[in-house]
Amino acid sequence: MQRTALVVGVTGIGGSHVARQLVSDGWTVYGLARRPQQYSGAVIPVAADLLDAESLKSALADMSPTHVFITTWMRNATEAENIRVNAAMVRNLLSALAVKKTLRHVALVTGLKHYLGPFEAYAQSGTLPETPLHETQPRLSVENFYYAQEDEVYAAAERDRFTWTIHRPHTVIGMAVGNAMNLGTTLAVYASICRETGRIFQFPGSQAQWSGLSDVTDARMLAKQLVWAANTDAARNEAFNIVNGDVFRWSWLWGKLAEWFGVQSAGFSGSVQPLETAMQNDHAVWREIAERKGLVESDLDRLASPWHTDLDLGRPIEVMTDMAKSRKLGFCSYQATDESFFDLFAQLRAARLIP
Numbered sequence: 001m002q003r004t005a006l007v008v009g010v011t012g013i014g015g016s017h018v019a020r021q022l023v024s025d026g027w028t029v030y031g032l033a034r035r036p037q038q039y040s041g042a043v044i045p046v047a048a049d050l051l052d053a054e055s056l057k058s059a060l061a062d063m064s065p066t067h068v069f070i071t072t073w074m075r076n077a078t079e080a081e082n083i084r085v086n087a088a089m090v091r092n093l094l095s096a097l098a099v100k101k102t103l104r105h106v107a108l109v110t111g112l113k114h115y116l117g118p119f120e121a122y123a124q125s126g127t128l129p130e131t132p133l134h135e136t137q138p139r140l141s142v143e144n145f146y147y148a149q150e151d152e153v154y155a156a157a158e159r160d161r162f163t164w165t166i167h168r169p170h171t172v173i174g175m176a177v178g179n180a181m182n183l184g185t186t187l188a189v190y191a192s193i194c195r196e197t198g199r200i201f202q203f204p205g206s207q208a209q210w211s212g213l214s215d216v217t218d219a220r221m222l223a224k225q226l227v228w229a230a231n232t233d234a235a236r237n238e239a240f241n242i243v244n245g246d247v248f249r250w251s252w253l254w255g256k257l258a259e260w261f262g263v264q265s266a267g268f269s270g271s272v273q274p275l276e277t278a279m280q281n282d283h284a285v286w287r288e289i290a291e292r293k294g295l296v297e298s299d300l301d302r303l304a305s306p307w308h309t310d311l312d313l314g315r316p317i318e319v320m321t322d323m324a325k326s327r328k329l330g331f332c333s334y335q336a337t338d339e340s341f342f343d344l345f346a347q348l349r350a351a352r353l354i355p
């Protein structure tokens with residue numbers, strides 16, 4: 001049976017990788033974004049604004065997808081606005097597709113804020129869960145736009161009789177320009193600035209993150225699980241954690257990252273040293289580096305998101321997830337985390353995004 005996928009957020013880290021995986025597996029793939037032409041791949045571009053219900057219906061008029069992969073969200077000033085806006089995006093999309101009556105499965109990508117709470121709740125006592133994180137852990141009693149997104153999927157699935165899966169990655173490591181949450185590229189840019197200016201590659205985070213166990217999600221692993229779940233009957237109507245399958249300590253990895261770039265590194269200094277502060281005056285520095293080295297992106301904000309890296313690395317507890325649920329159902333892919341970073345760095349250099 002012919003399978004037609006609509007990848008929502010195709011220019012992002014997760015969306016771009018799942019689109020490539022689907023194309024390689026022989027699917028017909030549409031890629032939706034506000035500016036889908038920024039994605040270079042064998043997908044059919046769909047330009048649409050998820051917050052404009054009428055224009056969305058028009059953009060989707062000529063397609064009848066069997067599977068939808070929702071990999072995008074929009075950051076707002078408050079969690080209440082995050083809930084309002086991101087729930088509307090999912091609701092508008094699924095309402096526009098309801099008339100097609102071709103939809104068989106919807107996959108929604110959220111993340112570990114499902115367990116940790118929204119950005120402003122990360123460090124609040126009472127919201128920090130036991131780790132490793134398990135899918136059976138209950139929702140927190142705080143506002144969370146991930147819950148609102150899920151509820152929109154559940155309601156539409158009940159109405160339109162499609163199946164669903166929810167995918168909860170940790171920090172996603174992969175190449176995408178203009179992404180709001182991009183720890184891997186942020187660290188690559190920071191290390192490049194350190195090398196070009198002679199600065200120390202200083203770990204910006206907490207003692208708990210420096211010494212504790214952690215994990216991350218390679219974008220290729222996320223894509224593999226999304227496609228696996230779409231093809232696996234036993235995975236229907238389930239939520240899954242998705243990480244690389246190994247654990248590490250930043251005290252072990254930080255020096256390896258520094259060695260790749262040839263910079264001197266420093267670990268936890270006794271207090272958090274926010275990367276957002278360290279890089280706040282680096283926009284002119286990066287423009288000069290980009291011009292001198294012939295890089296294709298001179299806008300620091302298009303590559304680096306130090307605010308998000310600070311949230312990840314500043315957590316007051318170690319954070320890692322349990323993968324037993326999908327393992328038991330047959331998803332057994334694995335990715336070494338140091339190689340996730342090294343592969344990304346090599347891609348960024350080959351694309352002339354870092355020197």
